[in-house]
Amino acid sequence: MGTGKAAKRLGVSVKTLQRWEREGRLIPVARTDSNRRLYTEAQWRAFIGWRQTPECPARIVA
Template sequence: MASPPDTTARPPGGWPVHIGQAAARSGVSAKMVRHYETLGLLAPVARTDSGYRLYTEADVHTLRFIKRARDLGFSMADIGELVGLWHDQGRSSAQVRQIAQRQLQALEERIAQLQAMARSLQGLTACCHGDDRPDCPILDDLAGL
């Protein structure tokens, strides 16, 4: 009779995992996982004797953190700072807030630029007849005429 599998060798959840599983669990592509590791956003991970990367639950949690920060538009430099602050239990929240406020200001400026672009395009499309005639105020504006 075969003995039951040893479940004490690995913690619940099947950790550590290979890069494909880490990517799937974090919502980040395997290519980006390697990229984040290269940038130092993710600490170097353990490797098997054959060279396969092994990711812990903490590594996957860090990948999710990075993904969420990217979704909010933070730069890689800001994400590096945020990851460092996240892991630093002696941090001050003022440092984190300063980074977030800087990102918020950049987003607000970008939104204002996009709204101005939309207003310009609305005006141009309102002036264009959109018929068979060759004259077109949109092209004239783009050409600087």
């Protein structure tokens, strides 16, 4: 996912993600040919400490 979508999911601005990269806190997994940052869903989940496990399903419908 791109920087905008990753920022939205993390609840921060794009500038914050860019700063976190400079600080070495959250490094993008890849860059596009046009040098845009790319992040994976697993990467941002790990960053916030949320992992999907069988004991903790991703979605609960009541």
